Amino acid sequence: MKNNEINKRHLWNVKKPKKNQRAIILRHLILNKTITSMESFSKYMITRLSAIIFDLRVHYKITMHKPNKKPYGIYTYGGKK
Numbered sequence: 001m002k003n004n005e006i007n008k009r010h011l012w013n014v015k016k017p018k019k020n021q022r023a024i025i026l027r028h029l030i031l032n033k034t035i036t037s038m039e040s041f042s043k044y045m046i047t048r049l050s051a052i053i054f055d056l057r058v059h060y061k062i063t064m065h066k067p068n069k070k071p072y073g074i075y076t077y078g079g080k081k
Helices: 003-010 021-032 037-044 049-056
Strands: 060-065 074-080
Touching: 021 037, 021 049, 021 060, 021 074, 037 049, 049 060
Parallel strands: none
Antiparallel strands: 060 074
C-alpha cells in the first residue's frame, strides 16, 4: 500500500479536524462556567485537561479550586484576559 492509501483508510482528516480539544473545552467553559477532569473524560474523552487549561490560560482567565477534602479540582472560566 502507498502512504496515501494508508492515510485514507486508517486516519481521519488530519488537515481539517472538526474541532480540537482546546476548542471543545473552551466552548464547554463558556457555556457551563466550570469543568472537572471527570466531566472532560466522560463527555469528550479528553484525559489531559490540565494541559489544555494550561494552554488556554494564556488568553483566558481560568482558575482552579478544590472543594473541601475532595481529590479533584474544579476549573472555572472568568472571561478573556
